[in-house]
Amino acid sequence: MLFKVIFAVYLALCSSSGAVTSTEDPFMTRALQLMSETPLIDGHNDLPWQLRKQFNNELNKVDLYNLTTTHTNINKIQQGRLGAQFWSAYVPCDTQYKDAVRQTLEQIDVVHRMCQKYPEIFMFATSSHDITEAFRMNKTASLIGVEGGHSLDSSLGTLRTMYHLGVRYLTLTHSCNTPWADNWRVDTGSEPSEHNGLSPFGKQLIVEMNRLGMLIDLAHVTVAVMNQVLDMSKAPVIFSHSSAYSVCPHKRNVPDDVLRKVKQKGGIVMVNFYNDYVTCSKTAKLSHVADHFDHIKKVAGADIIGFGGDYDGVTRLPEGLEDVSKVPNVVAELLRRGWTDEEVKAALGDNLLRVLRNTEKVRDSLQGASPDDVPIPYDEVKNPCRTSYGYSNAGAVHSLSTLALLLTLALQPFITLTAL
Template sequence: MHLGVFVRLCGLSWVMTCVAARMLPNDTHITRALQLMSQTPLIDGHNDLPWQLRKLFNNQLNKVDLHTLNSTHTNIPKIKEGKLAAQFWSAYVPCNSQHKDAVRQTLEQIDVIHRMCQKYPETFMFASSSHDILEAFHQNKTASLIGVEGGHSLDSSLGTLRTMYHLGVRYLTLTHSCNTPWADNWRVDTDLEPSQHNGLSPFGKQLIREMNRLGMLIDLAHTPVAVMNQVLEMSQAPVIFSHSSAYGVCPHKRNVPDDILRKVRDKGGIVMVNFYNDYVTDSPSANIFNVADHFDHIKNVAGANIIGFGGDYDGVENVPEGLEDVSKYPDLVALLLKRGWSDEEVKSALGENLLRVFRAVEQTRDNLKGTDPDDVPIPDDQVKNSCRTSFS
């Protein structure tokens, strides 16, 4: 055969192989995905439906029906179709509330999550422990947990942290997209915002220790690499990234570098893959295959035991083709199976990894049961502003 023809044929074969690799899974993969999802709860680390309820309805749940709401990525029919067994709902308020009314607004978001569970008890079961997640799964309900997204929601108060824990909050994302008086946020790694603390301040380290004592999951999404390293070094419990993807696939500073992935593995933590197009491809467009690439990369770098799902639905504008809303989770699970993931690896990513991390955090809490709460406040000069009253 002429060399040029041979090369062209080989090239065509390579292209056809690549195209085949990008084809959607078949019915066999979908059937297997649904079977695995019936055995192991799909736990998602981050959904901003509560923020949509504030934006669209000012948290007036009487004005919305989650059975028929169609302007969001999330509603009850989509949850059922997507086999979403457990969800960390985000109690998020914007950074512009910092030093003003962030605590009040966050409490209102916590309240709306509780009321959502009370209004739809046939669908949602409020959960605050690893045991609760499994109990909801056995009752065929969606376990509903709370994560506070952004340390500015605390107003630099350990008392507020403890109060939110008592209200059912089970993770705190240390920063959002602004520095707090005790921690830098991810934007300092882009030079868009200067570092104030070289990671965590001394009070920030107090807060990490208090979260360990309480049994609250430490969420490193939205943090810079310096904070990631400091927390991974000092935390007694594993950590989570509730909605972050792989920097090795998409070099966006909200994503997790390979060396951190390996440290998360060594710490026994979890990275829950984000579906936001900007973090998937660093562009306005992305597809389900691009998201699967992040799952594959994390597995190849640090193993399937650190992977989870962190869709970020209703918190972002652009989501990938093929993952348009929460009903599409089975398609992604099926794609992982098509790519050669074993049943055990898929079940780990679905929920076993998060349950393991949650249990380890609860065990750390139990081990620290005799430790007194930290009541040393942040120094006044670090939080002094016109909206804050000081009694010291």
């Protein structure tokens, strides 16, 4: 099997690459063995954005095997034993109200083309079954997450279209408010709250994501949004690239009370490797990242933990985790700290697979529900770059629709109890 060959080659080359050899470190030997049995699933990698920045998405001009200007290339992926990756379809906040949808579609396209250009390495994936099948075939399952609700232009139709194109999570905000959700900067005091969390349309969006089977990603949102979504979502939620607030009190990280609610919801927090979120400073070491894993396990258990490295989306990474090839170092460190094989396998991929399967079960249970086609009120999105086609004489209808939504949300717990 290809991974076994890679395993042997990796061990042979470890000393030359600066890693510890298996004869010197039995924990690394065990780490690589576990990674050959359970797929490492990473929640967030910004390689597609680097392809935009560096090559304007001209993938034909890029050799992904040997690309040297990124944290990620195929050789590093193979050394790092990456079983599955959520590739980020990200575009900056300054595209909001302009060409965010177009640019996001182009980022989705470049992920598809990566899989088409390198079919021996990548397998496009949209489900838990696809991930396990790709792992069986010794390929890296390639999923898509859209990073930032501004990419939707406040459209449920755009959300559904992106789902049909293979998007399997949406980060509700990036580092800007949308017309329906507050972003994490609100909690720092650097931006005002516009919605006290989610607007009525934002709550519509959560319901529709549950119906579609799209993972709700709470990285980048306020604590208010975290709690609102955890209270109302029928499916488990994810933090695709966030760490523990108690270890590093940065507002991009997850407070302990929210960690416990994620546990109750059956969700997952995928630990970010960015120095600023690991130590709240410009420098960090591998051991500091492991401290976040330990803390989350202590507060909420090993079954809510995952990997969310944020490679190619950050400017500073810990010593020992400089690129994708170094991720096995984290696994070895967890084993060194006394994590059991079962706990390590949970963090590697079993937790995310459970979350995805349970989200798919919620989707299947809602097959009889119709798509929500009530648009956001025009007054909430009115701007010089947006036309108003379809909104004529619809104000009264929108007011009634919003009232109906609020009534439905209020009655939802009773409806759920009746169904049970």
